[in-house]
Amino acid sequence: MVHQKSDFELKSESISLLLDSGSNDVIVKNLFVSIDPYQLNRMKSQSSSQIYSTLAAAINPGEAIDAYGVAKVLVSGNPEFQKDDLVVGLITWGDYSVIKPGGMLRKLDPMGFPLSHHVGILGFSGLTAYAGFFEVCKPKKGEKVFVSAASGSVGNLVGQYFPDGIDIYFDNVGAEMQEAAIANMNVFGRVAVCGVISEYTDSGRKAAPDMIDIVYRRIKIQGFLATDFLNVYADFISTTCDHLRAGKMHTLEDISTGVESIPSSLIGLFSGHNIGKKMVQLADSPIDIGV
Structure with missing residues (x-):
């Protein structure tokens, strides 16, 4: 590798x-x-x-x-x-x-x-953040959000869409971080998985969340790709451009x-x-x- x-x-x-x-x-x-x-x-x-x-x-x-x-x-x-x-x-x-x-x-x-x-905030990284958060996680007012790897290309954007953040976990990492997040999720929590950077090298332990937690807390885990949500591309561009111009979002x-x-x-x-x-x-x- x-x-x-x-x-x-x-x-x-x-x-x-x-x-x-x-x-x-x-x-x-x-x-x-x-x-x-x-x-x-x-x-x-x-x-x-x-x-x-x-x-x-x-x-x-x-x-x-x-x-x-x-x-x-x-x-x-x-x-x-x-x-x-x-x-x-x-x-x-x-x-x-x-x-x-x-x-x-x-x-x-x-x-x-x-x-x-x-390439970044208005590209596939931005679409991944937007679609994963709004289309997969479907946040409700007052819910708490946890984003792994929030300094990366996707994570730092998701955090800006919902800055008050665990009802929702946006996962870019996998492995132990995913296990810890799921162990602390509320009933009917949602997990959007867009990447597992800790597992790409084959050198780390694979994520093994407690399936009993998933069943009895009725946690939904969904993997997704940005290309699954090209139908919301126009909304993503419009919303993100408006946020950038208003100073509500910033690039990293x-x-x-x-x-x-x-x-x-x-x-x-x-x-x-x-x-x-x-x-x-x-x-x-x-x-x-x-x-």
Whole structure:
């Protein structure tokens, strides 16, 4: 399992900015790329996550690693995208990406916010926090909320949605933290599980909550992915933008620079080195970023 930078190989390859006639490919300059714990799970020789989610598909040694990020179109054979468009979606951990037809990509309107926000608070991390809290946990006035890993990309956002916080447990960690939370939950408590960072490395003990507690306290535990709730995406963007503009929510971002910093950025997630949403900036200057 990946524990050191030597487990990664940084490759340099030439890329042509000319597309073949009739090609629908899109070539982009990567600007910001997300660094997420679940990527480590994709590097395992076998994991159930690789079966049930295309976003968690296995990564074979030698392959470029895809991840959520923001980019700028350089060349497009797809009529939906034009040169210099800002886009967001699945790009690669590298300086440039070639997006094939059917790839997850859409035009990005920054809406006056920094591009990094669209990787974090206005990206999949933000949608995970919003949907997990409001759609899975369904909070009621006066309920108490506990969020594990509240300094991470998702946890710090959930805490802002319900700052008065255990009727609700938003779990990013798993293992002993999950057991302790469930042991202290009220009747009809709800647990939303969006990650188990303590268990991705296979080095820690798996969570084993007391099933008697779950039965007699009628606790509901639900795992979920952000992609389960794309139907609330518009509400999420509207609500979060309003909160940001009103000063009701704040961003917490941990940004490294350069593709060479990606391995240490991923490894650092499992050592508590990040405070907030971890991402890597891949543009060399504000001109590249387009701001």
